Amino acid sequence: KNEVEQSPQNLTAQEGEFITINCSYSVGISALHWLQQHPGGGIVSLFMLSSGKKKHGRLIATINIQEKHSSLHITASHPRDSAVYICAVRPPTDKLIFGTGTRLQVFP
Amino acid sequence: GAVVSQHPSRVICKSGTSVKIECRSLDFQATTMFWYRQFPKQSLMLMATSNEGSKATYEQGVEKDKFLINHASLTLSTLTVTSAHPEDSSFYICSARDFYSLSTDEQFFGPGTRLTVL
Numbered sequence: 001k002n003e004v005e006q007s008p009q010n011l012t013a014q015e016g017e018f019i020t021i022n023c024s025y026s027v028g029i030s031a032l033h034w035l036q037q038h039p040g041g042g043i044v045s046l047f048m049l050s051s052g053k054k055k056h057g058r059l060i061a062t063i064n065i066q067e068k069h070s071s072l073h074i075t076a077s078h079p080r081d082s083a084v085y086i087c088a089v090r091p092p093t094d095k096l097i098f099g100t101g102t103r104l105q106v107f108p
Numbered sequence: 109g110a111v112v113s114q115h116p117s118r119v120i121c122k123s124g125t126s127v128k129i130e131c132r133s134l135d136f137q138a139t140t141m142f143w144y145r146q147f148p149k150q151s152l153m154l155m156a157t158s159n160e161g162s163k164a165t166y167e168q169g170v171e172k173d174k175f176l177i178n179h180a181s182l183t184l185s186t187l188t189v190t191s192a193h194p195e196d197s198s199f200y201i202c203s204a205r206d207f208y209s210l211s212t213d214e215q216f217f218g219p220g221t222r223l224t225v226l
Contacts, residue, residue: 042219
């Protein structure tokens with residue numbers, strides 16, 4: 001079993017829909033990252049969380065440390081949101097552990 | 109936000125040649141940089157952790173003589189794939205940690221380098 005599990009693996013949506021991507025992990029962590037990878041491959045860091053909730057534009061990330069779970073929400077989704085969204089956790093060691101990603105396609 | 113660049117973005121080389129990939133932190137100093145590789149439709153795999161002025165720490169299964177890492181300054185780390193073979197074809201991504209950041213958890217990712225070995 002992977003230490004970081006994401007669901008769903010693939011997600012399609014119509015423009016304007018509210019989207020939720022989930023991440024569960026099984027290790028103790030100091031931080032959790034949400035990353036976005038576009039088809040060209042480059043990675044953008046969206047959020048780094050250690051507790052609570054963060055919001056940036058149409059993106060919201062939440063984390064529940066006790067339940068070892070985080071969610072990434074996209075409000076009013078747009079085709080440009082189409083990408084792979086990756087959850088990564090940082091245990092007290094240095095190394096990030098990555099989920100396998102959620103492939104999102106938003107259709108106009 | 110902090111910017112990390114990689115050069116080249118894409119490289120095609122013949123089997124047996126060596127390829128150097130650069131990772132630069134453009135507007136901050138990075139004492140630690142990380143090198144990852146990613147195969148198609150798979151997640152990132154950490155190859156090595158590069159610390160400025162000291163030897164890199166390689167992950168289990170990564171050949172240090174094949175993947176040479178040099179972190180000679182606070183803004184530059186290089187990964188050299190020596191005697192490249194087709195199985196080394198992959199997407200290589202670096203990330204960097206800001207020396208002056210209050211959070212040691214924060215990493216900034218480069219845009220990646222796609223290596224194709226013929």
